[in-house]
Amino acid sequence: MHPFIVFDLDGTLMDTxxxxxxxxNRTFQANGLESLSVETVQTLVGNSSAYLIDHGLNLAGGKDLGKADRKRILDEYNQNYYDHPIEGSAPYPGIVDLAIWLKDKGRKLGVYSNKPDPIVHRVMDHFFPRGLFDAVSGFREDLPRKPDPTGLLQMIEEAGFKREDTLYIGDSEVDGILGENAGLDTVLVTYGYRESEDLAAFTFPKVDSVEALTNYLKTGKGALS
Known part of the structure; x- marks a missing residue:
């Protein structure tokens, strides 16, 4: 039974x-670059906005751009996304009810994301009841990005828990590696931005829907009943 449950954001709690x-695409078009498909962007999400933009530029006609231009375009994207993080985003159906159920069962809840910290807080404040999540953290310059476990382990310690108290839930290879690096019990979801085959290297339990995740948390290993 895990008293502290930490979720990834994009592809786990939220369809963004x-x-x-x-x-x-708004940012790329403003810089004379090509647009990317949803499917392409989906393969790039999970590491960080820096990774997304850097690799996206290589696919959108910006392969020859230097560091200064790449940094400028990254900053433009982060500002654009900070200004418009809500439209086109939504929690996965059933995920808010699951979080409320966990809270009612006395669990502490956290969110740990590679999305820039200010954007994470804007999204969480808009889509989830205030106070539902006890710890919310996105990427900050003073901490390394996932899958480095430093920030997540710091969150666990600051929340008053230990590794063995914590369950981590994510949807990507980055989350799987993070779970391994942090030495945490981990569940990987395949209803987000990765398919089962993308996560085949990981031995963690995998669930293919919010309903299956809910069932796992209620009846599986570490059941919360």
């Missing part, structure tokens, strides 16, 4: 891919 793709 339409919003992310729109802001990527």
């Amino acid at each position: 891919i339409a919003s992310i793709t729109h802001e990527v």
